[in-house]
Amino acid sequence: MAVVKANAYGHGDVEVSKALNRAGVYSFAVATITEGIDLRKHGVEGDILVLGYTNPKDISSLVHYHLIQTVVDSTYAETLNRYGKKIKVHIKLDTGMHRLGEMFDNIPNIKRIYGCKNLIIGGTYSHLCVADSLNPSDIEFSRYQIDCFYQTIKCMDDLGLDPGKIHIQSSYGVLNYPELQCDYARIGIALYGVLSSKDDKTKLSVDLRPVLSLKARIVTIKQIAIGETVGYGRQFTADRDTKIAVVSIGYADGLPRNLSCGRGAVLINGEYAPIIGRVCMDQLMVDITHIKNVEQGDVVTIIGQDGRGRISAEQIAKESGTITNELLSRLGNRLERIYSR
Numbered sequence: 166m167a168v169v170k171a172n173a174y175g176h177g178d179v180e181v182s183k184a185l186n187r188a189g190v191y192s193f194a195v196a197t198i199t200e201g202i203d204l205r206k207h208g209v210e211g212d213i214l215v216l217g218y219t220n221p222k223d224i225s226s227l228v229h230y231h232l233i234q235t236v237v238d239s240t241y242a243e244t245l246n247r248y249g250k251k252i253k254v255h256i257k258l259d260t261g262m263h264r265l266g267e268m269f270d271n272i273p274n275i276k277r278i279y280g281c282k283n284l285i286i287g288g289t290y291s292h293l294c295v296a297d298s299l300n301p302s303d304i305e306f307s308r309y310q311i312d313c314f315y316q317t318i319k320c321m322d323d324l325g326l327d328p329g330k331i332h333i334q335s336s337y338g339v340l341n342y343p344e345l346q347c348d349y350a351r352i353g354i355a356l357y358g359v360l361s362s363k364d365d366k367t368k369l370s371v372d373l374r375p376v377l378s379l380k381a382r383i384v385t386i387k388q389i390a391i392g393e394t395v396g397y398g399r400q401f402t403a404d405r406d407t408k409i410a411v412v413s414i415g416y417a418d419g420l421p422r423n424l425s426c427g428r429g430a431v432l433i434n435g436e437y438a439p440i441i442g443r444v445c446m447d448q449l450m451v452d453i454t455h456i457k458n459v460e461q462g463d464v465v466t467i468i469g470q471d472g473r474g475r476i477s478a479e480q481i482a483k484e485s486g487t488i489t490n491e492l493l494s495r496l497g498n499r500l501e502r503i504y505s506r
């Protein structure tokens with residue numbers, strides 16, 4: 166099950182989902198009903214599971230667009246049931262993350278969900294909250310969650326309640342617990358060829374290759390003298406005569422502002438150009454004193470490969486104190502998406 170929520174982690178959900186359709190993937194997960202509707206309107210085929218809450222006033226759209234809704238607890242199941250039309254659902258079980266899901270051991274409530282005659286239950290799932298960690302106490306907790314999940318599935322089977330397709334792994338669930346044999350794995354970040362964090366060790370090592378490069382252009386080039394400053398707050402002062410370039414990307418495009426003042430760099434002609442001063446909303450400035458033959462309009466690589474230089478999403482996420490999931494999913498709509506095969 167390809168997780169294409171948040172605009173496919175910034176990659177463009179329609180294009181990604183259609184490419185996956187062409188590759189034979191017919192099962193998707195989104196966070197919201199709006200995301201699901203948008204995929205349908207653009208002709209995406211297959212199952213689309215809404216992982217999050219849908220406002221009861223929008224239930225009719227679940228039916229109209231053939232979306233599968235997550236049952237976030239038994240009370241919500243009864244709300245969906247009252248709508249009076251058949252709705253496809255997957256039941257979510259809370260096995261310890263304490264976000265969404267009916268408590269795995271509340272069998273009376275699980276029975277109540279099955280008592281909802283308008284719900285077509287096609288699956289049952291849970292979510293692991295420390296599957297990315299290989300430290301022993303985290304492994305113990307994940308194993309506990311997995312045990313709780315299978316215990317409940319067995320109990321449902323024994324009671325004659327068909328759980329349908331079962332799934333508990335996301336990217337790190339597969340990378341660290343590859344032995345689990347569920348009907349689906351909900352793959353998000355790994356689908357885009359990156360890990361959440363640069364230093365993550367995983368039990369299974371897969372040759373992940375990033376799908377995305379992020380590029381901008383050089384807007385203008387200028388020479389500043391020693392002692393002059395650059396940008397808002399005058400946070401950069403030239404300690405020598407300096408050649409700078411203004412680059413056409415800023416924090417409104419999702420590039421974190423805390424890459425300011427040398428914490429981040431970009432690639433120009435295969436060389437690293439440090440970000441100087443503060444990242445602005447629509448631009449940033451870099452030091453190019455050491456780089457030859459730079460011209461207005463040249464391509465700047467923010468994420469990706471340029472000559473012998475390479476900047477990964479993992480690296481930028483680390484420099485800005487976050488994970489690639491956040492960095493990529495916040496890439497702005499203003500960025501033109503260009504797809505190649």
Ligand SMILES: *Cc1c(COP(=O)(O)O)cnc(C)c1O
Pocket residue numbers: 168170216292334335336337351352353354355490
């Ligand atoms: C976002 C999400 C996923 C995908 O997680 P990744 O770590 O990106 O693979 C899977 N399941 C649920 C419930 C999610 O919210």
